[in-house]
Amino acid sequence: MRVAIVGSGLSGLACASKLIEEGAEAHVYEKEKDVGGLAGYVALGDYRFTKTYHHVLRSDRFLNDALNRHKIGVEWRNVNIGFYTDSKIFPFNGPLDLLKFSPLSFADRLRLGWLVLNTKYDERLSDVPVKEWVASKAGGKVYERFVSPLISTYFGSAENIAAAYLARRWSDESRYASNNLGYTDFPQLVDSYVGEIGEKGLLKTSQTIKSITVGDREVTVQSESEERYDAAVLTCPIPESKLLLRNIPQDVVKLLDAVEYRACLCLALRLEERISDYYWVNILDREIPFIACFEHRNLNPTLKGGLVYAVAYVSVKDRLWNIGDDAVCEEFKRGLEKAFKSVPKVEGWTLFRAKYGTPMYKVGYRNMPINPCPRLYFAGVYMAFPEIRSSGPAIRTGIEAAEKIMHTLG
Numbered sequence: 001m002r003v004a005i006v007g008s009g010l011s012g013l014a015c016a017s018k019l020i021e022e023g024a025e026a027h028v029y030e031k032e033k034d035v036g037g038l039a040g041y042v043a044l045g046d047y048r049f050t051k052t053y054h055h056v057l058r059s060d061r062f063l064n065d066a067l068n069r070h071k072i073g074v075e076w077r078n079v080n081i082g083f084y085t086d087s088k089i090f091p092f093n094g095p096l097d098l099l100k101f102s103p104l105s106f107a108d109r110l111r112l113g114w115l116v117l118n119t120k121y122d123e124r125l126s127d128v129p130v131k132e133w134v135a136s137k138a139g140g141k142v143y144e145r146f147v148s149p150l151i152s153t154y155f156g157s158a159e160n161i162a163a164a165y166l167a168r169r170w171s172d173e174s175r176y177a178s179n180n181l182g183y184t185d186f187p188q189l190v191d192s193y194v195g196e197i198g199e200k201g202l203l204k205t206s207q208t209i210k211s212i213t214v215g216d217r218e219v220t221v222q223s224e225s226e227e228r229y230d231a232a233v234l235t236c237p238i239p240e241s242k243l244l245l246r247n248i249p250q251d252v253v254k255l256l257d258a259v260e261y262r263a264c265l266c267l268a269l270r271l272e273e274r275i276s277d278y279y280w281v282n283i284l285d286r287e288i289p290f291i292a293c294f295e296h297r298n299l300n301p302t303l304k305g306g307l308v309y310a311v312a313y314v315s316v317k318d319r320l321w322n323i324g325d326d327a328v329c330e331e332f333k334r335g336l337e338k339a340f341k342s343v344p345k346v347e348g349w350t351l352f353r354a355k356y357g358t359p360m361y362k363v364g365y366r367n368m369p370i371n372p373c374p375r376l377y378f379a380g381v382y383m384a385f386p387e388i389r390s391s392g393p394a395i396r397t398g399i400e401a402a403e404k405i406m407h408t409l410g
Contacts, residue, residue, distance in 0.1 A: 002228075003405060004029065004221045006209065006244070007235035009037025010391055011379040013193035014066065014398035015233050016201055022406045026201040029223065033206045035194055039391060041187040044270045044348040048187045051352040052266040053294040053309040056182030060392035062399070067184055070192040074182040077299055079279035084288070084339050085149070089281055104145055111138035112146060119171050121386065125164035129363050133163035149284040153291035154313050155262060155360055165361040168386035181279070183299045186391075213246040214376050230409055233377040233401050237261060237356030238368075241378070252372045259368070259382055262313040263321055264357025265290075267332045271306035272345040274298065275336065288335040289320055306344055310336060313358055325351045361385055370397075370404050377401045 001024040005012045008030035016026035034040050038052045056063060056074050067074060082089040083101070091097045098113045099106070115138040125133060130151060134143040143158075151158035151166065197203050204223075212232055213220040219232040234241040238259040245256075267290075279298040283291050289312055296307035310332045314321050320328065329349055336343050359365075359382040367383045379401040384393030 001025065001230045001405075001409060002027070004212070004219060004227065004229040004232045005235065006212070006232065006241070007037065007380075008032075008035035008203065008205070009235060009380075010039050010190075010193075010394040011235040011381070011398035011401075012037075012233070013190065013197065014395040015235065015379055015402045016197050016203075016398075017193055018399045018402035019405065020196060020200045022402065022410065024402075024406065024410070026197065027227070027229070028197060028201065028203045029207045029209055029221070030203070030205045031208055035203065035205060036187075036190040038354065039186050039190055041190065042268075042350050044268075044350065047270075047303065047307075049268065049296065049307060050186045051268070051350070052264070052354075053296070053311065054186050054391065055294075055299060056184050057390065057392075058180075058182070060390055062396040063390070063392035066395050067189065070189055072184055072188050072192070074184045075300075076180045076182050077279075077301075078180045079298055080277055082278045082281045083284055084281055085284040087285075089276075089278065089339065091278075092282075104142065108139060108141050108145070112142050114138070115142070116170050119167050121164065121168045121171050123164065125167050126162050126366070126386065127364055128163040130158055130161045130163045130166050133167070146284075149286075150282065153283065154358065156313075156315060160362045162361050162363045162365055162386070164365075164386040169388050181299060209244055211246050212244045214248055214373065216374070219375050231375045231377060231405050233379055233398075233405070235379045235398065237380070238382060239356060245376075248376065249373055252376070255368055255372055258366075260360040260362070261356040262358050262360060263316050264311065264313055264352075264354040265320065265328060266309060266311045266352045266354075267329055268350050268352070269306075269308045269310070269329075269333070269336075269343075269346055270348040271308060271343070272347055274306035275308050275340050275344060281339065283335075283339065285339075288338055289331045290335055293336065293339070305347065308336065316355060321353075358389060359385070370401055371408065375409075377405060 003026050005016050005028045008028050016028050019026040041048050041050050081092050083092050134147045148158045207223050210222045219229045221227045238256050242256045274297040290310040294309040297303045368378050371377050379397040381389050381394050383397045387393040
């Protein structure tokens, strides 16, 4: 069996690895010269680091399983997390810090703490606006002063976002992050997947696909040459998939049209020294151009100097998306200076742009089917709602697509 996989992020790499393990022939197509997608890596000096911030949650079973299988260790660290608002960083590492969070009244702090600690994911929350859910559980002020700014930084507005997104995030991420997070060598994981694929499959980088035609008996991929496959797995963002696909049913087109995105800008700054003792600071101030920053040195203390990621999610119509990389870097640096009062000497930087950075998890959001029509399969984080956007869900959807192919066509 021959399978074409479009995209070499963790979904595509995990899918190819699983197919090869099951005895299939996997060809991975990647339009960029580098592999890994959001987990792809760059080097500044002698240090390799991912283009976007990455860490490991203890609850992320599929990522931890992948690391174990590839014999890559995880170092668990107690980390400091904070929220920047009202010109100050407030520590947010547990109940006592929440009680000191002065932007909320004492009563609202108790209501927020109760909601976070008692949140349990319910799939019915996919059809409930986050505003309605939070206001009914903890009151309007908690929504207005804390939840709305937090959600809006990701999606532009919290008005039509599904409560399931926040409920799952709080029930998974918040409870584990406040204890500790894991550092691992993500570049090594990407290299290990590439090594597996190179042994028995084929990895085609810098490959521009012109079309993918889905037929009754085969799938035809047109790039530099024409190749025929038994199936195709698309792990690239949905708008890119739609441009490639030919001869697919109209009901599948409607599924593709239902997924919307926000773009991502992620600046990585290599600094002479670390910027603070916080690993993760959420930004609730709209005057700062990014929504969160991560000091990687506080997750990986063996790193010399500092490495700060600052990330923003924007509309492609926003000014920030349409200015040059140097201008984005300068604006982000000014934002860091406002939040941390000063920025250590910059030794290097890189800016990663993703036009389709995060799906919009609006009320009524539903995951794409893995196999919406014969011989066509999908994988990616947009299919893992309401799980948070992390490496494990990406890996899981790739594995599930491979298993579905083997069950259906193997």
